[in-house]
Amino acid sequence: xxxxxxxxxxxxxxxxxxxxxxxxxxxxxxxxxxxxxxxxxxxxxxxxxxxxxxxxxxxxxxxxxxxxxxxxxxxxxxxxxxxxxxxxxxxxxxxxxxxxxxxxxxxxxxxxxxxxxxxxxxxxxxxxxxxxxxxxxxxxxxxxxxxxxxxxxxxxxxxxxxxxxxxxxxxxxxxxxxxxxxxxxxxxxxxxxxxxxxxxxxxxxxxxxxxxx
Amino acid sequence: xxxxxxxxxxxxxxxxxxxxxxxxxxxxxxxxxxxxxxxxxxxxxxxxxxxxxxxxxxxxxxxxxxxxxxxxxxxxxxxxxxxxxxxxxxxxxxxxxxxxxxxxxxxxxxxxxxxxxxxxxxxxxxxxxxxxxxxxxxxxxxxxxxx
Numbered sequence: 001x002x003x004x005x006x007x008x009x010x011x012x013x014x015x016x017x018x019x020x021x022x023x024x025x026x027x028x029x030x031x032x033x034x035x036x037x038x039x040x041x042x043x044x045x046x047x048x049x050x051x052x053x054x055x056x057x058x059x060x061x062x063x064x065x066x067x068x069x070x071x072x073x074x075x076x077x078x079x080x081x082x083x084x085x086x087x088x089x090x091x092x093x094x095x096x097x098x099x100x101x102x103x104x105x106x107x108x109x110x111x112x113x114x115x116x117x118x119x120x121x122x123x124x125x126x127x128x129x130x131x132x133x134x135x136x137x138x139x140x141x142x143x144x145x146x147x148x149x150x151x152x153x154x155x156x157x158x159x160x161x162x163x164x165x166x167x168x169x170x171x172x173x174x175x176x177x178x179x180x181x182x183x184x185x186x187x188x189x190x191x192x193x194x195x196x197x198x199x200x201x202x203x204x205x206x207x208x209x210x211x212x213x
Numbered sequence: 214x215x216x217x218x219x220x221x222x223x224x225x226x227x228x229x230x231x232x233x234x235x236x237x238x239x240x241x242x243x244x245x246x247x248x249x250x251x252x253x254x255x256x257x258x259x260x261x262x263x264x265x266x267x268x269x270x271x272x273x274x275x276x277x278x279x280x281x282x283x284x285x286x287x288x289x290x291x292x293x294x295x296x297x298x299x300x301x302x303x304x305x306x307x308x309x310x311x312x313x314x315x316x317x318x319x320x321x322x323x324x325x326x327x328x329x330x331x332x333x334x335x336x337x338x339x340x341x342x343x344x345x346x347x348x349x350x351x352x353x354x355x356x357x358x359x360x
Binding site for chain 1: 291294295296309348
């Protein structure tokens with residue numbers, strides 16, 4: 001009886017280990033528009049696969065569909081962690097096509113972009129509820145983190161019991177204030193970085209391996 | 214002076230799941246505020262709550278929930294709001310609650326028994342009529358315009 005139990009336990013551990021090793025974790029990159037999510041996704045993908053995920057832009061809602069870069073193998077301290085990076089559209093509760101007009105975009109194109117942006121936000125919410133195994137939450141460290149979207153999204157992530165890392169991006173900016181983000185979400189670890197300049201990426205990869213490996 | 218209507222327990226008119234904005238308070242140029250009690254929301258399904266909120270917001274009303282939405286309901290609210298945005302009219306919602314200190318206080322068990330997230334006053338309005346002036350852990354200050 002004891003032998004049988006021991007055997008079943010061993011098989012179970014082996015099976016778990018097999019699947020854990022073979023199925024990459026899907027890590028969603030979330031945050032408000034213009035936090036630098038795609039810049040980060042591209043930085044990670046380029047560093048470890050040589051390819052980019054998608055185009056970067058200062059125009060809000062440039063990413064209007066979730067994009068996935070599969071099998072990104074990150075090697076840290078002699079171990080390797082394989083993840084699928086899912087770059088998601090910036091989450092918001094409002095989209096007005098007139099905002100795009102301020103970026104010299106014609107009305108017809110602005111209306112199309114706004115429609116795609118709304119679909120993208122809805123898609124991002126759907127991914128968050130059902131299709132990601134962990135979350136990297138990206139914030140612009142030069143902006144006030146006490147926004148409703150941030151409060152709601154962190155709450156939604158916590159309610160899903162997903163592991164989450166908060167990345168305080170854009171530390172290369174003069175107004176960057178990482179401590180303000182750490183104070184806003186003290187229950188989570190905050191990692192400073194500049195995805196654009198590649199600053200502090202070693203710690204970024206250490207934390208990704210630690211949290212999602 | 215803005216017109217204010219309240220609906221505290223469903224007894225002041227309308228059905229339990231109906232829209233409290235059936236009145237005409239906003240027709241005279243004022244701003245209608247629907248204050249919805251926790252009791253009224255308690256028996257509703259997620260989509261009933263979302264419809265109650267968004268129908269009011271579509272009418273240009275400010276909706277105040279005595280007890281906020283759960284994270285799952287907030288996620289659905291964002292999703293449904295996005296599906297109803299129209300370039301010629303509705304541009305979305307502005308929503309404010311106090312930052313949730315309770316997020317982790319109850320831990321996993323607290324969330325499991327529904328003890329952590331929803332006990333928070335929530336203000337929701339049309340994005341083109343409500344603007345947050347200031348927000349911190351203890352104060353939400355908003356500017357509401359008529360158009």
